[in-house]
Amino acid sequence: MTTAPSAPDTPSTTTDEPPQSSTSGPARWAPLRPLVLRLHFYAGLLVAPFLLVAALTGFLYAASYQAEKFVYAHELTVPVGDTALPISQQAAAARKAHPEGTLAAVRPSPEADATTRVLLSGVKGVDAGHTLAVFVDPYTGKVRGSLEQYGSTGALPLRTWIDEFHRDLQLGENGRLYSELAASWLWVIAGGGLVLWFGRRRAQRKVRGTSGRRRTLGLHGTVGVWAAAGFFFLSATGLTWSTYAGANIDELRTSLGQATPSVSAAAAGEHAGHDSAAGTGGTEHGVGLDKILAAARAKGLGDPVEIVPPADASSTYVVKQVQRSWPEKQDSVAVDPATGEVTDTLRFADYPLLAKLTRWGIDAHTGVLFGLVNQIVLMALALSLVLLILWGYRMWWQRGRASAFGRPIPRGAWQQVPPQILVPCMAVIAVLGYFVPLLGIPLALFIAVDVVLGEIAHRRGQRTYGRQVA
Secondary structure, eight states: OOSSOOOOSSSOOOOSSOOOOTTSHHHHHTTHHHHHHHHHHHHHHHHHHHHHHHHHHHHHHHHHHHHHHHHTHHHHBOOOOSSOOOHHHHHHHHHHHOOSSEEEEEEOOSSTTBOEEEEEESOTTSOTTOEEEEEEOTTTOOEEEEEEEBTTTTBOHHHHHHHHHHHHTTSGGGGHHHHHHHHHHHHHHHHHHHHHHHTSOGGGTOOTTOOHHHHHHHHHHHHHHHHHHHHHHHHHHHHTTSSHHHHHHHHHHHHTTOOOOOOOOBOOGGGTTSSOOTTSOOSOOTTOHHHHHHHHHHTTOOSSEEEEOOSSTTBOEEEEEOBOSSSOBOOEEEEOTTTOOEEEEEOGGGSOHHHHHHHHHHHHHTTOTTHHHHHHHHHHHHHHHHHHHHHHHHHHHHHOOGGGTTOOOOSOGGGGSOHHHHHHHHHHHHHHHHHSHHHHHHHHHHHHHHHHHHHHHHHHHHHHHHHHHO
């Protein structure tokens, strides 16, 4: 299992296994090993820099949850008081201190020592797609500060910066191609490494008692095998919200009736537009925040929750649970602003299976599903990936002999694969390439360039041979 270039000590494409009968299963698949080795070598060589950046920034992101609690302790926590103020008073205090922008949401204090967040959109100086989070002491109504916030997990400036660097290198939408490329190829490189590792004889896998390139290979393979399942998981979950593969996955889920549902925010007929005051930027719409929250509580929505005001005069309040840690709380209700009655309810238990798996997968990928344990596992995987890349390049270095440094695996391995194996494999690759374009396009380019270079080398060899004969 590897994530960076590795290759045998010599350019030979033969395996270390003893000869087997041509009728046995392993023998039929043996011609694939040189092909996997060549693909693994070049994919690791070319994709490893992107994976290295993703691993380092992913490590920092997993650690940022705990760092955020320390850096923003004053804004996030308060001394525990006796009685919390009504949520409407807390929101009013935030708006008094920050009258700019429009009320986007309110997150009541989820714990006794936590502040309430009042989120404002359209604030000058705050990035588009971000909100200004105003932190209010739920017992006194005192504003303890304000910070820019991003995303459904409530990332503050430190975690937001690391998140965006991990996702797009701070380059916007075009920068997301780097992370999608890394996620698209991580599982391929990991899978190729597993095939190569388990294709070696047991005696050749050991680390103890070896030295030089053999020891590096042993470390590279052993760590890779243990981390492989995590790499497959990170690759699959990372692709679910990528630009191109993510769009294809969403389209597939929708076609299967497995899209993530949402609560209906359309207000009830005769009450639509009555006393809602939507779009004014104030804190009170219709019956007010206190009755809206009480209606949601009556439907079983426990903390943490987020209250979203009506988008317009014909919309309702939406109150949704925002707990992403296990067990997840993702229930939501729509509440009529004119009457305070619940008009629609959506339970996470009623989500389609693929919608649930997507939610769990993303939350585990971002380190919130299992809290600190989740974050430690992610940091361990990131560190493993960094070590595998460094060991891979070290093997490439150790493999060199004078001018033969970095010598690639010989071409033509695919010609040794029987058609009954090669054709189905190519069909599978074509389908995967269609759904995961940043896997398919680079792979097609690699094959095209490799074929052209092979043909050029072949013709040069023919000309050289012709001159020798003459």
